[in-house]
Amino acid sequence: MTDLELVQSQLSALHQQQEALLRLPRIKKYLDVVGKHVNETQGRDMTVFEKRNLAQVLYNAVIDTGLKAGTRLFEATTEDNIAFLGIQLPVIAALLPSLALNELAVVQALDRRIGAVFYLDVKYGSNKGSVTAGDVMIGSKTGHTETKSGRRYAMARVVDEVIGTGNGQKTGTLDYVPGLIRREDIKFEKIANFGNMDTETRTTLGTSTSAGAITGTYVTGTGSVSAAGVYDVTFKSLDSADTIYITYDYQYDLVKDDYNNVAGVPEVDVSVTQSTVEAIDFPLRAKYSIGAQIDLMKAHGIDLESELVKYLGAEVKFTIDQVGLDMIDEAAAGADAAAAVTDWDARPGLGEPWLWKKAEFKDRIEQGSNNIFEKTKRGVASWIHCGNDVARVVRQLTDHGFKARPGWNGVAPTGPMVIGDLDGRPVVQNPFKAKNYYTLGFRGPSYLYAGSSFYRQSLN
Numbered sequence: 001m002t003d004l005e006l007v008q009s010q011l012s013a014l015h016q017q018q019e020a021l022l023r024l025p026r027i028k029k030y031l032d033v034v035g036k037h038v039n040e041t042q043g044r045d046m047t048v049f050e051k052r053n054l055a056q057v058l059y060n061a062v063i064d065t066g067l068k069a070g071t072r073l074f075e076a077t078t079e080d081n082i083a084f085l086g087i088q089l090p091v092i093a094a095l096l097p098s099l100a101l102n103e104l105a106v107v108q109a110l111d112r113r114i115g116a117v118f119y120l121d122v123k124y125g126s127n128k129g130s131v132t133a134g135d136v137m138i139g140s141k142t143g144h145t146e147t148k149s150g151r152r153y154a155m156a157r158v159v160d161e162v163i164g165t166g167n168g169q170k171t172g173t174l175d176y177v178p179g180l181i182r183r184e185d186i187k188f189e190k191i192a193n194f195g196n197m198d199t200e201t202r203t204t205l206g207t208s209t210s211a212g213a214i215t216g217t218y219v220t221g222t223g224s225v226s227a228a229g230v231y232d233v234t235f236k237s238l239d240s241a242d243t244i245y246i247t248y249d250y251q252y253d254l255v256k257d258d259y260n261n262v263a264g265v266p267e268v269d270v271s272v273t274q275s276t277v278e279a280i281d282f283p284l285r286a287k288y289s290i291g292a293q294i295d296l297m298k299a300h301g302i303d304l305e306s307e308l309v310k311y312l313g314a315e316v317k318f319t320i321d322q323v324g325l326d327m328i329d330e331a332a333a334g335a336d337a338a339a340a341v342t343d344w345d346a347r348p349g350l351g352e353p354w355l356w357k358k359a360e361f362k363d364r365i366e367q368g369s370n371n372i373f374e375k376t377k378r379g380v381a382s383w384i385h386c387g388n389d390v391a392r393v394v395r396q397l398t399d400h401g402f403k404a405r406p407g408w409n410g411v412a413p414t415g416p417m418v419i420g421d422l423d424g425r426p427v428v429q430n431p432f433k434a435k436n437y438y439t440l441g442f443r444g445p446s447y448l449y450a451g452s453s454f455y456r457q458s459l460n
Contacts, residue, residue, distance in 0.1 A: 006272070021055040030058045042098065043406055050102070056109035099317060100416035101324040103426040104383050106444055116274040125267030128153060128176055130160040130245070137268060143377040148200075153266055157249050160191070163231070166240040174229035174248065176264065181229050182249040184210040188219075188233070190242045205235060205244065280323070282316045318415040325385060325416060325430060332439045338375035341367040346393065359400045361393055365422065368440040379442030384427045385416075386438035391429040394422055402427075 021027055034054055038046050046054070101107060119140040124131050129149035137153070138144050145151075149159040164170040174181065186208035192201040206216025206223070214223030214233045223233025235244065252264040286308045293304040331337060341364045348357040369381035386394065394402055404420040416430040433439075 018052045018055065021059055022051060024055075024059075027055055027058050031055060034058075038098075049106075053107065053109040056111055060109070060111065099324075100321050100418055100428045100430075103418055103428055104328060104385060104441060104443055105324060107324075110277070110279050112279075114276060114278050116276055118272060118274045121271045121273050123269045123271060124150075124153065125269040126176075128161075128266050129158045129247075130162065133267075140273075143375070146377075156252055157247065159247050160189075160245040161247070163188075163244050163246050165243050167235050167238050169232070169234040170244065171232045172230075174231065174246070176229075176250065180227045180251045181225065182251070183208045183212045183225055183227065186214070186225060186246065186248045188214070188216065188235075189245050189247070190238065191245060205238075206233065282319055284312045284316055286312055321416045322432060325428075325433070328385065328441060329433070329439055332441065338368070338371040341371060358393055358396055362397065362400055362423070365425075365440065372440065372442055376442070379444075381425060381440040382442050383425050384422060384438055384440055385433065386427065386429060387433040387435035388429065388431055389435040390438040391419060391427070394427055395419065397422060 022031065031051065031054060035046055035051075038044065038050075099107060121136065121140055122138040124133055124135045124137050127133050129152070130147055131145075131149050131153060135150075136145060137150065147160075152159040158174070158176045161175055163172065163174075188205040188207070189202050190205060191203075193199040204216065205218035206214050208214045208225055212225045212227070214225060214231070218235050218237050220234040220236045223231065225231040225233075231246075238244075250264065288304060288308060296302045296304045296307075344361055344364045346357070348354050365381065365384070373380050384394070395404075396402075398404075401423040402420055405418055415432070416428050419427050419429045421427065
């Protein structure tokens with residue numbers, strides 16, 4: 001079994017386990033209660049990932065309550081456990097589906113105290129052009145390699161294979177010769193600032209005819225290259241430090257190895273790596289007098305214990321949100337974050353209407369999105385986390401792509417809240433974030449694609 005097959009089998013088993021939790025009668029009953037709560041308070045149905053997270057948390061809570069109560073939870077004397085339904089279920093229902101953090105990151109429930117985050121690192125399995133076997137092709141933390149040879153890996157062409165440096169005769173056999181070489185497309189070059197195409201300068205040294213004759217301004221006489229990749233060419237007018245690269249097409253369907261694999265097809269090696277994560281406790285308790293409980297019940301018919309459960313649950317939610325948002329902001333200010341965008345001055349210029357000045361803010365969002373794309377090569381800005389003054393500007397972009405979330409102002413906020421979407425990007429307003437600052441980031445669609453990149457910026 002290959003590493004990839006192992007990962008696929010484990011993911012399949014994990015998926016089946018999650019689906020099995022959703023179908024457990026006792027868990028499903030509680031899950032339906034939470035689903036009704038979310039529908040009534042947020043006007044939406046839970047996503048499949050929220051249901052799986054809740055199923056795991058509910059399962060953990062049922063087991064935890066049963067163990068701490070001496071397994072009385074599982075006695076047949078009553079249909080439901082009062083402690084669980086009265087305390088943990090309301091907290092869970094109000095907590096997980098309403099986290100603002102859900103909009104910015106993938107939140108996953110653990111089934112134990114310590115878990116592991118698995119991700120794939122893809123490496124080149126073959127020497128091909130300037131690519132060396134073992135080099136990172138697509139890293140979960142670094143994105144795709146940027147070299148031209150790396151960008152041409154999955155094609156029947158070798159880009160930038162090195163055959164030597166400086167003047168003089170160069171002889172040998174091309175490294176990547178699975179079949180016949182198409183000699184009319186061979187090109188010899190030297191490259192300045194090798195790497196990113198935005199900065200490199202390529203100079204053609206010579207080319208080959210279909211008969212294998214190599215000629216060019218930097219070639220002495222006429223060199224040769226055979227269909228089997230054997231070359232003999234002498235160069236002139238080069239500096240001793242100039243590296244000579246060759247690019248050529250090949251046929252890969254001629255030779256097969258003992259295992260019937262097509263020789264010459266570049267290989268990709270998939271490595272499974274992991275990072276250990278540890279669950280964080282968010283404990284909170286309340287102290288109140290029986291007298292206060294009696295007074296509220298007599299005067300207003302309010303059960304103080306139930307109200308305190310709601311309050312404590314909201315405070316736990318607030319803490320989880322703030323811990324996650326602070327971690328994101330710290331990463332956005334770090335050295336590995338995407339580049340910051342051009343400052344945006346909220347003061348209109350002479351004769352400039354505020355209507356168009358505020359719309360200019362969207363340009364900064366798109367610039368930031370492109371900066372994230374440039375950094376990761378696979379992610380863009382998919383959300384906005386902002387302070388109060390930035391949110392004030394965003395709210396005024398109703399004619400420029402901002403849509404308020406229904407009912408966002410119907411409940412008194414206790415911390416970060418989702419106020420709407422700007423061009424499809426969820427906007428989280430956080431009164432505890434510096435009011436002139438905002439952070440852009442990418443959120444993966446699921447646990448397997450949860451990679452993120454951020455940057456933070458301020459208004460002037």
